Amino acid sequence: MTIDMAQFHQVFFEESFEGLDAMETGLLELDPGNIDTEELNTIFRVAHSIKGGSGTFGFNQVSNYTHVMETLLDEMRDRRRSVTQPALNLLLGSVDCLREMLNALQDGNEIDEASVSTHKNLLDQELGGSGITETEVIPESNSDSPTVPVILGDDVEPGWHIAFSPHKPLLRFGNDPVRLIRELADLGELSVVVDCQSLPSFYDLDPEDCHLSWDLKIKGDISRVDIDDIFDWVEDDCDLAIRSFAEVHAGQEQSIQADPQSAEKIHEPAVTADENQENPEPEQAAQPDKTVCAQESKATKKSTAKNTGSSSIRVDTSKIDTLINMVGELIITQSMLSLLGETFEANKLDQLQSGLGQLERHTRELQESVMNIRMLPISFVFSRFPRLVHDLSSKMGKKIELKLSGETTEVDKTVIELISDPLVHLLRNSLDHGIEMPEDRIAVGKPETGTIHLNAFHRGGNIIIEVSDDGKGLDKEQLRAKALEKGLIEEHTILTDKQIYNLIFMPGFSTADQVSEVSGRGVGMDVVNKNIQGLGGSVNIESNLGIGTTMAIHLPLTLAILDGQSVVVGNEIYIVPLVSIIESISLSPDNISLVAGKGEAFKLRDEYLPIIRMHKIFQVEAPKSTELSEGMLVVVEGQGFRCGLFVDGLLGQYQVVIKSLEANYRKINGISGATILGNGSVALILDVPGLNRLSQSSEQHYA
């Protein structure tokens, strides 16, 4: 039967990558001073699984490579080898190497032979240079081994005489003599003579024991190995004597001891002869392996579509069950309403309203359930950070401990995919510019080991991920000076602390005199910020000089849906994201002032904030009244800047589905998307930071 193994490859790759992640975590957590055996076992099993799978699916290079890892780990878990940090680091490097190999295979590319053999040599050396010959994986041949030559007498026909005496418990192993004999019968002409001598009387008989033995004669040109194969499993559970007819014939002249030991002696040399024959071949065997592998990978290239960044999700079946329940409820409600509609009368209005209420509830629950399916714990993103911190901190000669909390916080899948790079950048920042060198830390009375804390949690419809370090903090003076130097601000500009910190988000800003390989060329932070904003979020910075810095990424829980406040401006309805709204106020003429060159402002507690007349920015029909005191002011905040939006009035708060303007029309400044209201009309969703920028640029045109 030909089975196309390629159909299992993708699953193999996926599970191998998962295994490698687990292995990496385990290796990072292993403490040579205090070894957790369970952890070691888990790590071993990963190597073992990958070796087995890769062998089965024909990825021989992977199999051979993993075999060495497996051997090392096996010795470690058996305590035959000590677990040392260098050995662990070596294995960590092997994880990377394996990842590369598997990636190459998965994408249908060539494996980097040079890199693989370098790594493998390192592993072999660690193993103690036990030669390649032993570690080469040669599948145990189940057939096709050279036969032990049968010495034929002149007129003795070929065949074998088998004395088969099962021990009593043979049946309890699930082995059945009848089956074995039947198999034998397939090889040639068989004659069977049963020996019942050991059979006790019926009443003393234990039917679970085997009391019979057999004298078997099989005629034919049969190889000894084929017979050995049949009895392979029961070798230890029986007395077996196999002699060729020729031997018997010869032996009738001398008595040969027909006992299991001699049977086994004949058995073993055959086996070792095979091994010796195969061992000198590894060099040649290696070559065919490579070509086979190359062919395999080319085949995978043709047959499977490139699966990088596969958009599939693993979902907890309980989430699906909840979904099914919800749909069920919805159907019931729908039927009920349907029925009501058929024979509706005015007096049934109550029922209708209650039914519609139920409908709304169920629809909302269903919506939440569905969105919940796309949610994954943020541990998916966090998982690679321990390794990153471990590698980078050793590279920099710093001692840094990474603490993770809130890994179970769930986030939309798209967010997971897009948040990873920004987080890496923030981490690298802390590692490079935040945490000081061990000596410097001690000098200021801090513990030698710096701590970076990654914390994720939900708050008010947002997910917040904090990257905190106990490093040297941000120096406001330094930041100001740098911004001045780069012409990003002016000498007299008064900035709040927050605004100073936000300077680092400006393109081209970097206070690092030496741009390190680790954190990049000062193009990082503004890209991070842009990415986060693109997701509808923001980055907040808090810092204390000498004590530490916390950068917090705020993101909406889901990208497709937004909680919004609808506002009226003239004939238009706009949606203001609730997360941006600080408060809504009505103005009295005394809080309003005119600031020269800057337009109108209003006083909110101690601050003066600009007023944005929406109808002017968007050039829509004027509101009911242009008198500021007759409309409403919605105070909003975006990226540290605040302002007030002048609108006619407020409508309701809704959860709206965001439709992309860019996808359907084009990008518009100040607008982040659109939504369709219940009455079918379109409302535009405001982008507060964008609005701010718009208003600042159009201020020059203000009357």
Place this chain on the structure above:
Amino acid sequence: MASILAVDDSASMRQMVSFTLKSAGYEVIEAVDGVDALDKAKVQTVDVVVTDVNMPNKDGIALIRDLRALPAYKFKPILMLTTESGPEKKQQGKQAGATGWIVKPFNPDQLLKTIKKVLG
């Protein structure tokens, strides 16, 4: 047609074994480790059990031992999937009551041949 319980913590191996056996007409029940396997073995008595050795929660050896303790499985063929580097594993398996073994890596034909052999 005969029923087979296939136990392996590796999804790709499980799928391969399951597919191979199903294509040959056997009924296949899959389990991911020894604990899962024991539960499923109790729910339905199968004709053959094929199990990997290295698994979390309960390894193959322990599974074999526990299966043999069940009356329904006293004489059932139970096969181990083992790699070539472990004659000790084979011994351990036998001591636990294994009928025999299939050596990894194996191809589908070898698997089918062995199953046929064991079902008689």
